[in-house]
Amino acid sequence: MSYRESLTKYIANFVNQLYVSGVRNVVISPGSRSTPLSLTFAEYDRFQLWVDIDERSAAFFALGMAKETREPVVLVCTSGTAAANYYPAIIEAHYSRIPLIVLTADRPHELRDVGAPQTINQLKIFGDYPKWFHEMALPSATVEMLRYARNQAKRAIQTALRPNCGVVHLNFPLREPLVPDFTLQDIWGEEEKSLTLRAVSQLSQPNVELLIDKLKNKKRGILVCGPQDRTELGSAIVDLAEAWGIPIFADPLSLLRNGKHSNKWIVEGYDAILKSKAVRDLLELDFIIRFGAMPVSKAYLQLLQEKQGIEHIVVEEGEGYREPVGVPTHFLNHCDGVHLCRDLASYPIKIDEKWSANWRKWNTYTKEVLMEKQDRLTEGLAVIGIQQTIPDHTVLFASNSMPIRDVDTFWFSNQQLVKVLANRGANGIDGIISTALGISATDKHTTLLIGDVSFLHSLNGLLLAKNYRLNLTIVLINNNGGGIFSFLPQAKDKSKHYELLFGTPQDIDIQKLAAAYDASYEKPENWTNYVRTLENSYQRGGLTIVEVETDRTENVSWHQQKWDLIKQYLLHELEGSDDVL
Amino acid sequence: MSYRESLTKYIANFVNQLYVSGVRNVVISPGSRSTPLSLTFAEYDRFQLWVDIDERSAAFFALGMAKETREPVVLVCTSGTAAANYYPAIIEAHYSRIPLIVLTADRPHELRDVGAPQTINQLKIFGDYPKWFHEMALPSATVEMLRYARNQAKRAIQTALRPNCGVVHLNFPLREPLVPDFTLQDIWGEEEKSLTLRAVSQLSQPNVELLIDKLKNKKRGILVCGPQDRTELGSAIVDLAEAWGIPIFADPLSLLRNGKHSNKWIVEGYDAILKSKAVRDLLELDFIIRFGAMPVSKAYLQLLQEKQGIEHIVVEEGEGYREPVGVPTHFLNHCDGVHLCRDLASYPIKIDEKWSANWRKWNTYTKEVLMEKQDRLTEGLAVIGIQQTIPDHTVLFASNSMPIRDVDTFWFSNQQLVKVLANRGANGIDGIISTALGISATDKHTTLLIGDVSFLHSLNGLLLAKNYRLNLTIVLINNNGGGIFSFLPQAKDKSKHYELLFGTPQDIDIQKLAAAYDASYEKPENWTNYVRTLENSYQRGGLTIVEVETDRTENVSWHQQKWDLIKQYLLHELEGSDDVL
Incomplete structure (x- = not known):
């Protein structure tokens, strides 16, 4: 078999398997060494192809698509610094847990470290950021190697989608000639459907009774929902809030600020409310159960920092320890938040009604000030x-x-x-x-x-x-x-x-x-x-x-003015109150 | 001593030592975490500061300055993906051996891996590309730690400048407050002049007699000068060519195509001359001595590939094995090319006069065709x-x-x-x-x-x-x-x-x-x-x-037309010649 035939079938099998495993969008940046990949993606004809000359933009574009679809998006670039331009988006994808499949073309081994043009060391070029890096074998079309190519494609998708979602990087050493021969018969190989539709986390079983025990006699609690991407989790949190009568601090990226669900318990003004240290000092907080990542709000972060004595529970659908202020925290890793909310709702936690009502009142006032x-x-x-x-x-x-x-x-x-x-x-x-x-x-x-x-x-x-x-x-x-x-x-x-x-x-x-x-x-x-x-x-x-x-200066004083109004109102509320909260 | 005082003195000593060690240009991208560095560079008032909002551009800008001045240029950026945007330029600096000092601000250790905002793992973020990576200690202003800060600055410069020149990356963990106190007295510390003005390679001593012995009876030789940045090397090569009567293939980046030196032996049309395989087949080549990196010309690369039997000597001022086609090669690493040229010139190598005259004639014809x-x-x-x-x-x-x-x-x-x-x-x-x-x-x-x-x-x-x-x-x-x-x-x-x-x-x-x-x-x-x-x-x-x-198509045919003319001429020359060269 000629090298060109081997190249054609090897890449075609790999590309075909990516499609079968669920990839639909491929973002390509032009280059010569990547020709076998880019031409084969184009020839396959069932992908949506996007071509961008700037790899930095291309990678963020892929990130955006994967963020919205929650499906892995493929990136293809040529050898050299092209791949390095992907780096910022790859790091963002790692931390925001977005599935990306990065395919970089490379010179074959004999052209590395010898001053060949446009050749750099691409092995592990993204350091520890990808979940999986693999240097692909040189193209070969034996039965075993075509199976290998398909296996790597399948595994790339599964790895990228398994919680925490993230980046997979495959580096392809490619010899010349680089143009595949699409006149050959049967280049695409046999489709193999994956048994796994979408990889799921190995869920851990949280000890709900112990959790409830920790919250016993704690009447001033808050549910917090930071950035997260499951609509059903949002609904479950709303139901839990209704069951307990507990306020929810809903980050703008929580998916909770919009939608047809009840917003009775949603406090979206907490950032403005918590801006002042004097206000925070007057608040007596007993516990927080947080879903999703840390909220955007810096005032919330400061609150947490100042309330080291609270029970602090963080629910992680994947794996993570996202708690930057050092407050003692129970991390529930690999925990299905929807199930947990349902379980918790069945326990009779008594939240102080005045506490909850106050938050709703303060939030209403705050919104009025801000909305002016x-x-x-x-x-x-x-x-x-x-x-x-x-x-x-x-x-x-x-x-x-x-x-x-x-x-x-x-x-x-x-x-x-x-x-x-x-x-x-x-x-x-x-x-x-x-x-x-x-x-x-x-x-x-x-x-x-x-x-x-x-x-x-x-x-x-x-x-x-x-x-x-x-x-x-x-x-x-x-x-x-x-x-x-x-x-x-x-x-x-x-x-x-x-x-x-x-x-x-x-x-x-x-x-x-x-x-x-x-x-x-x-x-x-x-x-x-x-x-x-x-x-x-x-x-x-x-x-x-x-x-x-x-105007930058005007903007600061405009914001400051609103925050001052809110602060005065809250200090009056809190100091004038019989029961200091 | 307050943390702010420690911070101020620690950074000020570091910055002062960079200046004393020879840094003059600092390229800063805006950010908050990097405030101690950027404000101190500005306050020091003796650097030329350049501010660029895009770190990718900033790094290439620094690369350009360092390329022209051959002095290290400092880059400063904030925490997060900012640093990742430097990556393409850092890789280019590595392979083109340009001195860069990269200073990245980072959150302190307690804010890492805990979901703190704009915090990523910056340790060894550029993989193996920097010559030296060092995680700086937290700011402290004891005598020992100020000495440490100065030592790292000195060492960074020396490391970046020592052949092969390259990149040094220092990562600074910085706690709040981030604004230094420049009202303090004696923050800059004592200047310490470096004994090393510019680090030089440990030169190896090439065995010139053996080299000459290898060239004995080899009459058809070429000196090749690829990309390199020492003017004095260019002159030495010209002198050697004059002594031996040997043609020089001078890459456009060799510094040999311009300047007041004699261009009698310079063949700049070799790419056009060597474009045709038929022409290359008719050339009998005995040896090549190359200085600098591989030339740009693909035709030259093909010539090398086809002439596996020649003596091939590559002179490397630093360390390197830049020979991509696998022809057996003597690498003279850490070799001072200027000295070598002088040594070689004193040996009576007899180059075939017809060979040398022909190259000059062909080059003249080629230039006429191209210059039209x-x-x-x-x-x-x-x-x-x-x-x-x-x-x-x-x-x-x-x-x-x-x-x-x-x-x-x-x-x-x-x-x-x-x-x-x-x-x-x-x-x-x-x-x-x-x-x-x-x-x-x-x-x-x-x-x-x-x-x-x-x-x-x-x-x-x-x-x-x-x-x-x-x-x-x-x-x-x-x-x-x-x-x-x-x-x-x-x-x-x-x-x-x-x-x-x-x-x-x-x-x-x-x-x-x-x-x-x-x-x-x-x-x-x-x-x-x-x-x-x-x-x-x-x-x-x-x-x-x-x-x-x-027009892309027109451009190809315009180039092709000229190359065809040159090919016809050369085939006529070579085939019509009695002594096939």
Whole structure:
């Protein structure tokens, strides 16, 4: 058998098995060494192929698709530094537990370490971040080796999907010739359906009686739901809250802030409520049961830090120890949260009714303060405008660092069928546009809330929007620089090095960039125009950039003013109360 | 002593020692965790600081500066995926042996692996690519620990500069508070000058007599100079060629194609001459002595592959085994090429005069064919136009993949004081604009020859050009896609998947992008306007984008036509010759 025939069949069997095992989307970056892979994916004709010249964007795009579909997405790139450009997205995928299959083409062994062009050491190039790295054998089409190729494809998918979901990296040494021969017969091999539809965690059995025993006589509890991606878990938490009469702190990425479920016990204003240390000091908290990852809220993190005496239970569907402040914690790893909620609901835990009622009252007040509208646009109103106009069955993607915090503060619980997503594995400002486009590519019009630094950082993503005419409404909060730093102690140094190191104004005319990528561009000057602009973008589809110009200093004082109002109200409530909570 | 005082002194001593040890340029990307480092670099006030929001661009920018100055450049970024964005440039720096000092800020140990925000595992995040990775101790200002901080700074510089030059990565765990207190007295510590000005390789002593013995009776030899960065090595090779009467194949990155030295023995047309297998078959080659890395030319690589019987000597100033075709090779590692050339020149090696004269004749003919001008612009004429107009004491930076090959073919040896540079460690198309800007930032007007895919890939680099008003003339060969692939076997598949996977036209209006980054933009339609446009850009300074629109198919046939002419001529020469060479 010629090498070309071996190459053709080996790669074709591998590709075929990926499809049979459930892969549907393949993101390819152009290159020569990867020709056997990319041509075979194209020839197979049943994948949705996406081609992006920038591997960094490509990987975040794949991440976005996998985030929304919860199915593994395949990445293909050529040899050399191409793969290194995947690294930021791979790290994000690791921490946010997103399944990705990375296929890198490589020179064969005899061309490594000898100065051959575009050849680098690709073995374990992503360090410990992939769940599985495997250097594939050289192409061969014996019965055994075709079985091997299929086995690796199957195993890659299963490994990526097994909790915690994550990244698999296969490196392909490929000799020339690189162009497969698709005129050959029977190259695809026999399809083998996997017995495992979706790998599940080996579930552990939590000791519910002991857990309940620990909560006995603890009357001031909170359920917390951080970032997580199971809709059914959200419902189960709501049912538990109803059974116990206990408030839920619902992170914007918990899937709990939107949807048809009851929002009676949902407290979404906890970040604003907990901002003040004086307020936190007056709160007496007995226990927290948390589902999902750590919430976005820094005030919540501070609360936890200050309440070291509480019972703190963290429910992990996979494996993890995500508790950054060192409070003694019971981690329930590999625990099915839905089952646990049902079990717990059957136990009669008595939550202090005043405690629960207060949280509902405070939350209502807080929302009123935050929701106050004015004609002049602010970063908060930008979020409220999206909530008011965003269509059902679409996605809001919030960038880091300020936008996700603004969403935390201003995205109130509602009945809309909208999903809120973000990259909260490593909280980077890189690859944001591409991630949002990856979500959009799953046929969901996506709204991206993003700051100007992050926008410029991930600008190359717009090539995908243009080339595939994806539906993305970008709300670009342009305060000409890094807005988040204005809230940090570094801002006190403003006089001297602040603008150079933290402000970093780029003074880019967004309208001109929009023109280069064929985007519709609008810059509404007030609330009314803003809402209309958003509505138009949803009706029109395609790529729209809505620029909202704000001022970093003004933004801080606007936020501060609201937080002060809320703080005064709460101190009055708590200090005036007979039973100090 | 307060933690803040410890932090301030620890970082200040480290930063001070970097300066004393010779660092002058620091490239910072904004972030919060890195505040102690970035503020201290700014406060020290003697560094040239460069701030770039995109770490990928920042790292290539630092690479460009270090490439031109041959001094280590410092990179500073915050925790999280920021560092991962450095990875492509770090790999390029490793393979092209460029000194970089990477300083990453990190959360302290108690905030790692516990779901703290923007926290990833940064230990050995760049795998084996850095020459040295060190996790710094937590800040402390005891006498011992200040000495430790200074020692690490000194050692970082020495390690990066010791052959092979490369990357050092120091990871800084940093607790809050993050803002140093510069009102404190005596924070910078005592300067300690290093005894080592620049680390040198432990030189090995080559056995020159044995080498000469191996070349005895070998009359058809070639000196080859691949990419290398020592001007004095170039002169020594020229002197050796003169002494022996032996041709030099001079790669465009050898520093030999430009300068005041004699170009009598320089053959720069060898790539075009060696393109045809029929021609190569007729050549009888006895030996090659190569300096520097493997040349860009693929034809040269093929020649080597086909002449397994020759004596093949590779002189490595550092350590390396850069010989990708498997021809038996004597590697002279850690060998001072200048000394070796002088030694060799004193031995009477007799090169066949006809052989040497023929190469000079063929080279002259080849250059005539290649140099032929026409009014319609081609990719070759784009190079010739640059050579005709580029000022002395400036740099031409050639992108991958097509531009460096076009420079190889069309950049003829000349007396200009121009340096030609490229990223030939891993030959990526990533970070090209930023690398060129890094060179420009050393006060050299830089001309960048780049294709459209590479231009769009590294577009973010233009933020640096704009923010620092750097002098860069970009000659953008726009053939709307990946031109290199048209020369490869994949092009035969053009009918079906070619444009999707390899052509990858992006259809971006470059003029609009230019406007967004405040660049002057020109699109000359013919030779005369092209030359004038280049001249204007050099006079004006700043950022100019000169778009040269070409057609990928036309380009291939234009190149092919010239190569055919040269092949016919050479076959006639070689076959008609009495003594077949």
